[in-house]
Amino acid sequence: MSPDVRISNTGRWSLAGLVVVLALVVAIWPRGGDESDAPGHSDVMGGNTAASAVERxxxxxxxxxxxxxxxxxxxxxxTPAPGAAGAGPLAGIELGCLADGSRVDVGAALAGKPALVNFWxxxxxxxxxxxPALDEYARRAGDAVTVLTVHQDPKEGNALAALAEYGVHLPGVQDGAGRIATAVGAPKVLPVTALIRADGTVAAVLPQPFDSADEIAAAVSEYLGVAT
Known part of the structure; x- marks a missing residue:
């Protein structure tokens, strides 16, 4: 066999190896969603999972x-009632309030009353x-249930802009590191709603979107026993 033929065969094997490598790279490359806007996230249920180590x-x-x-x-x-102390998985978790940046002891702030915590x-x-359905429900529930939103991405400014666009004024905390979601055992999908009993224990974690205030009220009644 001539040297030219041997070189040609070597070139073919090199090309074949390169094709295999490229195929493997394509197979593991992230797909779906805006990866530049939400790094480390994967699309599930129309949203992305939070995967950051920073609060904001x-x-x-x-x-x-x-x-x-x-x-x-x-x-x-x-805010916590006088002498209130957090209990259950949220005890000791302190985060920034979206409204003004003040620090909130989430467990203590929710103590003593049933609560709905919404991750978004x-x-x-x-x-x-x-x-917006959650906002309507909160107005209906009044003081019977504390409603708190938890923003699950480090970009707090984007959260505030989104809420202004939606016309939603619910109280919320900034949790880009996902500390509350981890504490209550929420799956890595959004939206998720956690229903918390007055004693701080978790009654339910619901990885589903709600379409109306009536649906939310039904879930609160089922898992917390509160008619709203």
Missing amino acids: APGDTDAALAGPRAAAALQPCP AYWCGPCAKEL
Whole structure:
């Protein structure tokens, strides 16, 4: 066999190896969603799973968020009753309030009353449809149930802009690291709603979007025994 033939065969094997490598790269490359906007996330149920180690993005300082907070005009976060102490999985978790940046001891703030905790993110389509229904439910429930939203992405400024666009003014906390979701055992999908008993224990974790205030009221009645 001539040297030219041997070189040609070697070239063919090299090309075949390159094709195999390229095929493997394509097979494991992330698909779906806007990966540049939500790094480390994967699309599930129309949303992405939070996978960050930071509570909020470095650029989202209090000064930078002053304007978006004013535009969103959110309700203040719940505060602990005198002498209240957190219990259950949320005890000791402290996060920033979306309304004003103040620190909130979530477990203590929710202690003593049934609570609905809703996990969402600004890029989650089903969340955008669910939040107005949740807002309506909160007005209906009044003081019977504490409703708290939890933003699951580090980009707090984007959350405030989204809430202003939706016209939703619910109290909420910023949790880009997913500490509350981890504590209650929420699956890595959005939206998710956790129903918390007055004693701080978890009654239910519901990985589903709600379409109406009536659906939310039915879930609260079923799992918390509160008619609203």
